[in-house]
Amino acid sequence: MTASASSPRPLTYDDIIATVGRIDAASVVAILDAGANPEELAEAFAWYSLSDDVVSEVRRSLSGRAERVYRILIGDDEFPDER
Template identity: 35%
Template structure:
C-alpha cells in the first residue's frame, strides 16, 4: 500500500516537509519505513556481527534517515 504523509509522521514524529517528500519519493511502504527506523534505533549487537544489513527500500530509507540525523536542524 502506498505510504502517506500521515504514515511518515506516525512513524517518525514531527519532521521537515523536505524529509517527508524524500521518503515518499522512494515508493516504500509504511512497513519498510518502520523497519528502517528500527534498524537505525536498535541496540542489537548481533546484526553487525552477523553482517546482516538492510536491503532494497529499507536500505534506501536508512540512508535518508541517517543523512537527516547528521543534519538535525532539518528534522
C-alpha cells in the same frame, strides 16, 4: 476490500509522521519518493532507532527501499545507484 499481504499499500505522509515523528519536509518528500511501504518504513526506523527487539527479529541487512529510507533518516544525501 483489504490490501493483499503481497502488495502493501503505499506510504502516506501520516504514516511517516506516526512512525518517525516530526521531521523536515524535504525528508518526508524523499521518503515518499523512495517508494517505500509502511513495513519498509518501520524496518528502516527500527534500524535508525536501534530497536534491538525489532532489529534482531529481522536478522538481515537492510536493502532496497528500506535501505533508502534508512539513509534518508540518517541524513545520507548520497543514495546508492539503483543499477
